Amino acid sequence: MTEPTDNKANEVPPLPSSFSLISTLGVVAMLSGFLVVLVYEYTKPIIAENQRLATERAIFKVLPKANSRLTFVIKGDDIQPADDKSKGELIYAGYDKDNNFVGIALNAAEQGYQDIVKLLYGYSPDTGCITGYDVLKSTETPGFGTKITTDKEFLANFNCLDAKVNLEQTALNNVIKTVRHGTKQNPWEIDAISGSTITSNAVGRMFNKSGQKLHPLIAKHLPTLKLAKQTSGDKHE
Amino acid sequence: MSKAIKKEAPLTMDVFTAGIWKENPVFVMMLGLCPVLAVTNSVENSLAMGAASIFVLVCSNALVSALRNFIPKQVRITTYIIIIATFVTLVDYIIQAISLDLYNKLGAFIQLIVVNCLILGRAEAYASKNSFGKSVISALGMGLGFTLALVMLGGVRELLGAGQLLGYQVFSLDFEPWVVMILPPGGFIVLGSWLLLINYIEQRKTGKLLANDMASHCNVSQN
Numbered sequence: 001m002t003e004p005t006d007n008k009a010n011e012v013p014p015l016p017s018s019f020s021l022i023s024t025l026g027v028v029a030m031l032s033g034f035l036v037v038l039v040y041e042y043t044k045p046i047i048a049e050n051q052r053l054a055t056e057r058a059i060f061k062v063l064p065k066a067n068s069r070l071t072f073v074i075k076g077d078d079i080q081p082a083d084d085k086s087k088g089e090l091i092y093a094g095y096d097k098d099n100n101f102v103g104i105a106l107n108a109a110e111q112g113y114q115d116i117v118k119l120l121y122g123y124s125p126d127t128g129c130i131t132g133y134d135v136l137k138s139t140e141t142p143g144f145g146t147k148i149t150t151d152k153e154f155l156a157n158f159n160c161l162d163a164k165v166n167l168e169q170t171a172l173n174n175v176i177k178t179v180r181h182g183t184k185q186n187p188w189e190i191d192a193i194s195g196s197t198i199t200s201n202a203v204g205r206m207f208n209k210s211g212q213k214l215h216p217l218i219a220k221h222l223p224t225l226k227l228a229k230q231t232s233g234d235k236h237e
Numbered sequence: 238m239s240k241a242i243k244k245e246a247p248l249t250m251d252v253f254t255a256g257i258w259k260e261n262p263v264f265v266m267m268l269g270l271c272p273v274l275a276v277t278n279s280v281e282n283s284l285a286m287g288a289a290s291i292f293v294l295v296c297s298n299a300l301v302s303a304l305r306n307f308i309p310k311q312v313r314i315t316t317y318i319i320i321i322a323t324f325v326t327l328v329d330y331i332i333q334a335i336s337l338d339l340y341n342k343l344g345a346f347i348q349l350i351v352v353n354c355l356i357l358g359r360a361e362a363y364a365s366k367n368s369f370g371k372s373v374i375s376a377l378g379m380g381l382g383f384t385l386a387l388v389m390l391g392g393v394r395e396l397l398g399a400g401q402l403l404g405y406q407v408f409s410l411d412f413e414p415w416v417v418m419i420l421p422p423g424g425f426i427v428l429g430s431w432l433l434l435i436n437y438i439e440q441r442k443t444g445k446l447l448a449n450d451m452a453s454h455c456n457v458s459q460n
Binding site: 015020021025029031035036039047050051054114115137138 | 304308309310311312315319320322323326327330331336337341342345416419420
């Protein structure tokens with residue numbers, strides 16, 4: 001027979017009711033939801049404005065001759081006027097101060113070393129050249145992958161990277177590809193950065209993927225894109 | 238158990254300073270090492286991660302401490318995780334609103350603060366057992382200690398790995414950067430080096446104290 005003990009410290013506390021457990025979690029979850037919604041609603045317009053400014057900055061960086069731009073959205077085989085909030089794949093046409101067409105800014109993305117690298121690049125359909133890019137998102141290794149924004153030799157690839165469309169307007173004339181550092185022979189090849197091969201390859205792959213899909217489409221709708229500014233006035237500036 | 242023992246220790250300066258040095262979460266307790274190694278390749282990233290961690294640590298500890306008498310023991314960890322995840326979500330939105338560039342640089346590590354064992358550890362070991370004021374002050378000290386460690390690592394890695402500090406060129410352009418320092422192995426090398434140095438200093442301090450103690454004992458016995 002065990003001796004009765006008066007040591008309260010050793011007593012197991014009674015289990016709380018299920019209602020008590022569920023209500024505690026419910027109240028905390030509601031409080032959490034309230035705080036998240038509050039901050040989300042407050043920061044939503046600020047974040048949207050930051051994203052708009054970042055896109056705007058990138059567009060005018062890759063189309064330095066542009067004074068204004070129009071947004072279009074790709075719908076199947078068609079390119080339609082849109083605004084920045086439109087859903088779908090957006091492209092941006094740039095125009096100079098006399099409303100002459102100067103080029104197109106296109107989004108491209110590909111898996112890099114750490115994560116997806118996202119770029120906005122300038123394309124001139126008249127010359128068939130990719131003329132430069134701006135990095136929208138990259139978490140590549142500092143000192144290696146980040147060289148795609150600083151390495152002068154690498155950036156020189158994009159003075160005029162050949163991205164011409166074939167005569168049938170179905171694909172690119174030549175596949176854009178990244179080659180080993182120092183072995184570039186053709187204008188559609190990208191000379192890789194020594195030590196940053198994975199990110200350099202990602203840039204080549206994303207330009208080829210985007211070029212094969214979008215450049216033929218742009219070539220088909222080029223007259224519409226060129227005249228869009230004159231027909232739409234300045235409302236999208 | 239007497240009431241005197243149960244009474245909570247008063248709020249002193251030690252509550253704040255312990256986290257900064259004596260109980261530094263990185264150099265002494267070795268907590269939250271994943272972001273320490275991952276984001277400290279520059280001082281800017283270290284400061285941003287430190288500030289985000291302070292915000293989450295202070296807010297979650299404050300709420301856990303305020304609700305500590307209402308949270309049943311059986312669901313405490315789930316509740317703490319909900320509270321921490323809430324503040325991490327808030328800090329995620331706030332950083333996006335402040336700077337998209339910074340947000341993109343920090344990548345997934347902002348969201349991963351949810352699983353930083355320092356935050357959950359302090360909620361469970363300290364905030365759930367102490368008053369609101371003490372929990373907030375302790376969290377602030379711990380957060381500052383964590384940030385200090387991040388900046389100490391980030392400073393060395395950016396200086397040796399890029400010849401810069403906060404983006405400003407410190408070494409001449411002839412300096413050949415030690416690229417390994419901004420790669421993952423550099424994080425381990427610098428963390429190991431700091432631990433070696435800090436433990437050496439601590440041991441010397443303890444040795445000196447022991448020597449002083451022995452000397453004073455000898456003097457007392459001679460007298």
